[in-house]
Amino acid sequence: MRYWLMKSEPGDVSIDNLAEMPNQTxxxxxxxxxxxxxFMRNQMSIDDGVMFYHSNCKQPGITGIAKVSALAYxxxxxxxxxxxxxxxxxxQEQPRWFNVDVQxxxxxxxxxxxxLRKHPELTAMxxxxxxxxxxxxxxxxxxxxxxxxxxxxx
DNA sequence: GCCAACGTTGGC
DNA sequence: GCCAACGTTGGC
Numbered sequence: 001m002r003y004w005l006m007k008s009e010p011g012d013v014s015i016d017n018l019a020e021m022p023n024q025t026x027x028x029x030x031x032x033x034x035x036x037x038x039f040m041r042n043q044m045s046i047d048d049g050v051m052f053y054h055s056n057c058k059q060p061g062i063t064g065i066a067k068v069s070a071l072a073y074x075x076x077x078x079x080x081x082x083x084x085x086x087x088x089x090x091x092q093e094q095p096r097w098f099n100v101d102v103q104x105x106x107x108x109x110x111x112x113x114x115x116l117r118k119h120p121e122l123t124a125m126x127x128x129x130x131x132x133x134x135x136x137x138x139x140x141x142x143x144x145x146x147x148x149x150x151x152x153x154x
Numbered sequence: 155g156c157c158a159a160c161g162t163t164g165g166c
Numbered sequence: 167g168c169c170a171a172c173g174t175t176g177g178c
Binding site: 007009032033055056057060113132133134135 | 174175176177
Binding site: 033034035130131132133 | 158
């Protein structure tokens with residue numbers, strides 16, 4: 001069992017969008033970074049814990065708890081020429097990009113980025129490091145526990 | 155909308 | 167396989 005922080009732009013898929021999806025589940029499509037892809041493809045398991053993070057928006061921060069509900073499978077958007085995530089180098093036989101499914105566990109009161117930065121327990125968090133741009137990063141169990149026990153207020 | 159940081163591309 | 171140019175990310 002592992003823990004992850006996964007960023008989404010609310011203008012793309014917000015926590016409220018997720019809550020309205022069938023089964024409150026979304027395919028984590030559009031990841032076009034090999035490191036992030038590898039996390040999904042090689043390391044994620046069913047029921048891994050996910051912090052749903054809003055990025056590139058007015059109030060960046062953790063906005064929900066979710067979980068991995070399907071193992072990685074080829075990202076459908078790579079095959080669709082009309083999709084902005086289309087990848088001409090990907091084929092059905094040799095897909096390049098994969099995604100897991102993520103299911104909402106619960107929405108929470110937003111934990112803002114600057115709040116996360118205040119806690120010494122979280123200073124090692126990958127997302128908080130200068131220059132980090134990875135949209136999917138592992139969370140240490142101690143970080144997960146600190147956030148869920150100390151910072152989450154339903 | 156700016157821009158620093160980082161990843162990818164492609165010519166050589 | 168180097169590296170300059172370019173594109174993207176994401177906080178501010």
